[in-house]
Amino acid sequence: MAARTSRSARSGSSTETATLLKAAPPASSRQSTALSAFTATKSSPAGLSRTPLHRPGDHLPEPGRPRSTRHQLLSTRTPRSADTGTRTCRRRAASPSRSRALLDFRTGAPPGRLAAVLGDGLPSPRTIAAVRAAVTSEVLSRHVARISGIEPLVEGKPLKVRSRDASAADNARVVEALARRFEDLGLTVRLHPFRWRGHRLLNVEAEHRVPGAESTVLITAHMDSTAANGDFVDADGDPRPYDPAVDPAPGADDDGSGTAAVMAAAECLRGLLDDGREPTRNVRFVLFNAEEQGLVGSKFYARAAAAAGDRIAGVFQMDMIAGRQQGSSPVVEIHAGSLVPGPVVSASDALGERVARTVPVIDSGVTVQQLTGPADPAAGRSDHASFHERGWAAVAVSEDLFSTPDGDPGTGTRQYHTPGDTLLDPDHNPEFAATVARSVIATALAFAGL
Template sequence: MPVFHFDIGGNLADPRLEGNSLTLHPLPRVMAALDSLGDAPKGILSNPGPLGEATVAAALHQAFPGRFPDDDLVHWGPKDSRTLFDRAVASAQARGVEPGACVFVGEDPQERAFAREAGMRTAPHPVFALAAIENRPVLWARIGLPEGRDLADLGAVVNGAEVVPVHVASARLVLAMASTSGVQALQQAGYAVDLQGSVEDTVAFLVRDNRPLPPVEGLADAPAATRTDAEAALRATTVFAFVAGELAAAEAPPAVPLGPAPGGVYLAAPAGAPVEEVHLPGAKPGHTERLLPDPALLARPAEVPPAGLVEAFDDTVPSPQTIAAVRGAVTAEVLSGHVARISGIEPLAGEGSVKVRSRDAAAADNALVVEALARRFEELGLTVRLHPFLWRGHRLLNVEAEYAVPGADSTVLISAHMDSTAANGFFVDEDGDPRPYDPAVDPAPGADDDGSGTAAVMAAAECLRRILDSNREPTRNVRFVLFNAEEQGLVGSKYYARAAAAAGDRIAGVFQMDMIAGRQPGSTPIVEIHAGSLVSGPVVSASDALGERVARTVPVIDSEAKVQQLTGLDDPAAGRSDHASFHERGWAAVAVSEDLFSTPDGDPGTGTRQYHTPGDTLVDQDHDTEFAAAVARSVIAAALTFAGL
């Protein structure tokens, strides 16, 4: 009889930490997948981290009662080598089970690679556990939807088959993982399936490229659809060639193309291929998106609005009381104070404490910033939850702070990303020769990107505290969320949104602030409001309505600021910041920024010129805290009004 070992976080369940309490929320289809294995022995291979084995074990048994009864098959420890996997194999051999009859099920491709080194079979999701032991390969598959069939129809088939979606490209195309059995089920149901190779120890990415394409020869008189397909294929080929060249130059394992994607290419990268660190020259920010498997991706339950939500999209503008509260709490001095502490100008927390060098996801200071921000939220009397996830061997945390309203129908999010990078900086080695950016040692202050947004979220929480103390209450829950690893392909917000959907959260709207302090001296103050979604359906009009709320609020706060509302597929930020992770789930979301993108006529933006460099500091000439305060006040006032204040 085979033995199955499972990783916990991001595979069986998404964890939430509240104080010293850990709760595991099972992910979709996991219970059914476990139960389909019958009496086969089931174990755990997981790193408990600082929580300790007893805490994680208790949460595991509470979330999955009776499903992991054999303590001899539960192994705790880091999975940064094959050591833990060898221990698992040894425990199975003690039962007379050979390594080839042991299966490790985990989302992380590097961990699957270590398991294979130890002789185990692997599966990238619990849905494929049986496929692994039955020698049915799991493949990357492009699923085409015929006319007359929608995503809900496809979801009905997928939920009964060995198929796990990873990205919805359009109403006609979905990228997924599928076993050979799953492929057969799809084809029998009338779906076209284009297989793109084995999943094995790879993870999928979408890499976009906004740069102009050369004309496609010979298609001037072709139908529009033909030209569109040809241009998509050319763009995919061009982008993949560049990424492949960069990986080869870095002596990294090669990636595999998975065909055209919205605005770029899908690719599958093996463990050790740093796709997130490849930057297309001249491309717009946020061009790389890491894709997560999720059986519920097609369901989009968030598209069913909470009761009364439609009425909330009215012409309401912030009340004088809310405007006064925002003006009093969200000032240039408050924002600069927060930015100074998280970007290394001032000590992070208290006199004599450490000064932050970098908030990069791979930097040691990232965890210190998380701790300090969480502590400040707690001081404000909010319920603080930490959401752990794994990225390339690093245990990272999203921070959530909530004010819950009894009986509220939904939740409003005010958010930003806390991590930073200096990947566009120029660095030299000890001999003075150019060298790549090293996130472990190089400074990445990220004062604008996205220290400015993070500071605004903290100021928003402080503003809400003042309002509550004046005996005014919102009608919706208000959450302040700081995402980690945005610079690595929106990883933190992807995990957060997936977990929120699995937990049945009802999110009325997301107000994301990403780079709001950049304004070149002498330029017109321009606020970009990005509502454009790559996802069709109700999320489009709902996000536009959120953007309109912010747009109406800006002139109330700052009569000199110019507003650029960007929406539809032409929005240059569509899919490129953390709000896109919520669009993917059908939730209304906007991202508000400085004048970051060039105009359609090619005029450059007037935001920071220190994007992704060590020069992105509080004292940079392009860092304007007064402008940041105006943007933050506008977003916060709109969000709090939407929450019922």
């Protein structure tokens, strides 16, 4: 997940909090808004293609300064009532004060008419069973191990990934390996090029198209990494800045865990198709690049998709889903908050509600926090925001990242943006990642008609 501000210089071993997810203003300066917090009740077909897409104007301006260092949690973890056993919920309607119109120029209709809010059915038992079988902690760990340097990137070859940073040489190698895996699953693969600070980078898209389908469901994550919060020293032992071209940035949780989940989702879809099942909507898997540099890749992608007239029913982003500190209770955050007003707000809230209703089907012991409204601490911080800007419903699902208004810290990884974000980190919990991934994937596949 992208930091809200650029990393400040360090001195010695001190820890800068401006970019840390758990950094938060005093409780007196926070507001609780628009959130519901509650406890959830516990082989390759022929004809493959990989087509590079070159679009006019693929160079993006450098991202501007992020907005604020304040991290407001929109929900409260209030204690259960002794007599009812229910958790207190607080909701606030989205503010109508800003009225900038968003036109769905793909259809000529307001974004609220997109299909993201249609229907309220849970995934079928058959779909749940298929997701449980395909999306396991072992499967996710294997994917993470290959893209974070624990195991060779390609089986039988010696190369191990040192960093997926947008400035690192291994970034392109990981793109190639992920694209090949998608091709092996019989999906149509496209590489979307864009430029950032002199680097030519690629987003990876893989799609199963359904004849006659009128819309598309996206299952997404970002494949790049950073270690900008790490402590590095020069040859003399003096502190030095992070060098993204050479320093290790394994990114096992951020966002190797989400990338692994997208790959597992594609494998799950392959199994469903082989069993004779077919969605009613196109299913598209997208791995964005340069998220850590200000959502650069997803902004390019969403802009190009809008220009191409894509009809996107909903976007399910997974960003940091494996972090759970030992001994903590499992908590999933569902971020639907949008900095863009209008119908996209309610459409994204409805998408988040779908995920929230699926979580207890997967694991009844998980606490779900739904965060919405412009003060959602992840608003503008992960790739779902790039789709909000275009009027498409989108959510980002994560581990317990953010502090509560009462100052309770999140229970996710403590290795955010450091070289310590590895598969071997005690905070990296593949079983928890499987719970989150299953919840999102089952919801997305059901939304696609499976």
